[in-house]
Amino acid sequence: MRFLIIGQLPPPYTGQSLQIEKVTKILEKYEFRYRFIHLDFSENSREIGVLNISKVIKLIRIFFSICYNLIFFRPTCVYYPPAGPNRVPMYRDFILLFPIRLFKFKVFFRFHAGGISTMYDALSPVLKKIYEFSYFNVRYSSCMSEQGTDDPTFLKSKEIVIIPNGVKDNYNPAIQKGDKFYLLFVGACRESKGILDFIEVARQAHSFNNIIVGRIIGDVVDTSIEQLIKAGQDEGYLVYEGTQSGQKLAGLFQSSSVLLFPTFYESENFPTVVIEAFSYFLPVISTRWRGVIDQIKPGKNGFIHDIHDIDGMLASAIGLFENKDLYDKMAVGARKDYEEQYTLERYERNFYNFFKMLN
Numbered sequence: 001m002r003f004l005i006i007g008q009l010p011p012p013y014t015g016q017s018l019q020i021e022k023v024t025k026i027l028e029k030y031e032f033r034y035r036f037i038h039l040d041f042s043e044n045s046r047e048i049g050v051l052n053i054s055k056v057i058k059l060i061r062i063f064f065s066i067c068y069n070l071i072f073f074r075p076t077c078v079y080y081p082p083a084g085p086n087r088v089p090m091y092r093d094f095i096l097l098f099p100i101r102l103f104k105f106k107v108f109f110r111f112h113a114g115g116i117s118t119m120y121d122a123l124s125p126v127l128k129k130i131y132e133f134s135y136f137n138v139r140y141s142s143c144m145s146e147q148g149t150d151d152p153t154f155l156k157s158k159e160i161v162i163i164p165n166g167v168k169d170n171y172n173p174a175i176q177k178g179d180k181f182y183l184l185f186v187g188a189c190r191e192s193k194g195i196l197d198f199i200e201v202a203r204q205a206h207s208f209n210n211i212i213v214g215r216i217i218g219d220v221v222d223t224s225i226e227q228l229i230k231a232g233q234d235e236g237y238l239v240y241e242g243t244q245s246g247q248k249l250a251g252l253f254q255s256s257s258v259l260l261f262p263t264f265y266e267s268e269n270f271p272t273v274v275i276e277a278f279s280y281f282l283p284v285i286s287t288r289w290r291g292v293i294d295q296i297k298p299g300k301n302g303f304i305h306d307i308h309d310i311d312g313m314l315a316s317a318i319g320l321f322e323n324k325d326l327y328d329k330m331a332v333g334a335r336k337d338y339e340e341q342y343t344l345e346r347y348e349r350n351f352y353n354f355f356k357m358l359n
Contacts, residue, residue, distance in 0.1 A: 001358060003027060003034035004075035006066065006096070008041070012219070013245055014188075015272035016081060016112035019165055022344070023079070023110075026351050035073055037065050041092075059092060067099050077106045077358055082135065082151070084113030084267025090131075097134045107138040108358075109152065114269030114290050117154035142354070144270035145294035161354060166347025167276050169338075170250040177255055181321050182215040182239075184256035184282070186249075186273045187263075189220040189229070194262030194287065199228055199238065201260060201313050206237035208318055214238045215256055217249065253277065257327075258320055259284045263292065264307045270295070278338035283330040285316045301334040 005027070007020035027034045039062065041055045069075065078100050083089030100107060120131055141152035142161045152160045183202050189195045195216070202214025214237060220226045232238030241252055259277035261284060270291030277284050284302035286292045287309075296302045303316040320327045 001032060001077075001355070002073060002075045003032060003077055003079060003355070004066075004069050004073060005034055005036045005079045006039060007036075007079070007081050008039045010245075013243065015165070018272060019112060020081065020110075022166070022347065023351060026348050027355070029348075030352055030355075032355060035069055035075070037062060037069065059095060063095055063099075066096060070099055070103060070105060075105065077108050077140075079108045079110060081110050081112045082116050084269075085115035085118050086266065087119070090116065090119055094130050094134050101133055107140070109135075109138050109141040109155075109157065111141065111143040111148055111151050111269060113267040114148060114151060115266055117151045120154070140358075145291045147291045147294050148269055163350045163354065164341055164347070165270060165272050165275060166342050166344045167272060167279055167338075168344045169279055170247075170253075171280055171335075172250070172254060175251060175254045177257060179211065181209075181212045181258075182256040183212065183258050183260045183317055184215050184217070184253065184277070185260060186217045186253075186276075187261070187271075189216065189218050189225050190222075190265070191225070192263070192265045193268075194264065195225055196228070197262040197308060197310060197313070198260055199232055200310055201262070201317060203232065203235075203237050204310075204314050205317050205321070209321065210236070212237075212317070212321055214260075215241060215252065217241045217244050217252060219243055250280075253280045253282065256280075256282060258282060258317060259286075259302075260313065260317060261286045261292075262305075262307070262313060263287055264289050268292075275338060275342040278334040278342065281331040281335045283320060283327065283334055285313050285320075297333070297337070299330075301330055301337050 005024060008017045009021050010017045024036055041058055083093050120128065123131055135155045137156050140159050141157035142163050143149055143152060144164050145162065149160055185198045187193045198214060205212040216229060216238060220229060229238055229240050233240060244252060253276065259282050261273060264287060268290055274284050274295045278301060284296055286296055286304055287307050288304055296304045298304050305312040
């Protein structure tokens with residue numbers, strides 16, 4: 001069995017790149033034969049979905065690398081993560097998938113991003129034909145929850161397998177929460193990730209009680225958001241931690257109190273940051289958006305609200321701050337869901353069993 005894995009590894013540190021890194025480690029651990037082609041188009045979150053000459057050159061190089069490996073490595077199955085609802089990555093897929101689909105290699109789509117099915121209706125007749133050739137009727141598709149099956153179903157995948165993401169358990173009971181009640185945001189600081197709503201909830205919550213503070217981890221993608229964060233720091237209701245990974249990121253998670261993640265990001269599918277928060281006993285306040293609906297059980301591990309429901313998210317945050325019994329119950333519920341569904345060991349076992357099935 002030979003696998004050709006096509007995808008991005010960190011940096012940037014996105015849910016998709018981190019999960020693809022885990023897949024390669026599973027293949028290495030169990031000594032599967034594979035080769036990896038790095039989609040190194042973006043070095044940071046600001047470059048994702050943006051076209052420039054450097055990316056065109058990389059695209060040409062990657063295209064020929066795929067052709068070379070198809071001819072000389074002859075993979076049994078090609079692992080490929082389809083784009084989200086953005087035309088530039090979709091056109092990239094058209095090019096890179098062309099030789100794979102033309103010569104009828106067995107394809108395994110892993111839907112890290114969501115929303116590619118929403119692009120079809122707006123395409124011209126010619127682009128619809130290219131879209132169908134690229135995406136339709138692949139042998140296997142894998143998504144992370146029931147909500148994620150919309151894309152592979154639309155693309156007429158022959159077999160759909162649900163494999164939820166998993167994360168390493170970095171929880172350290174020796175780390176204390178401290179005096180502040182931190183509302184945590186982790187991710188690219190862009191509007192559709194909910195950063196503006198996060199800032200407003202943090203501001204109002206801090207006005208209610210100055211022990212509540214917003215903590216932000218991630219790239220800032222434009223100057224207007226950067227200015228808002230700076231103003232929040234000056235007024236004392238925000239702390240910006242920059243981009244973090246490893247033990248520093250783990251410590252920031254664990255010393256926080258609640259993940260507040262008001263996402264409506266176009267490519268959001270099954271955010272890894274939510275299950276990371278669960279692993280640290282953090283209740284999660286988020287939005288009714290794609291796979292988030294399958295992650296959050298209202299009243300048990302967090303709260304879920306309509307997009308832009310500032311008042312609702314604020315009430316949930318203050319409710320957790322004021323009611324220790326409720327907070328403790330939901331913190332335990334979050335950790336229980338992590339242990340039962342989202343451990344790295346479970347993720348590894350599910351992927352191993354799937355790869356073995358392909359033999």
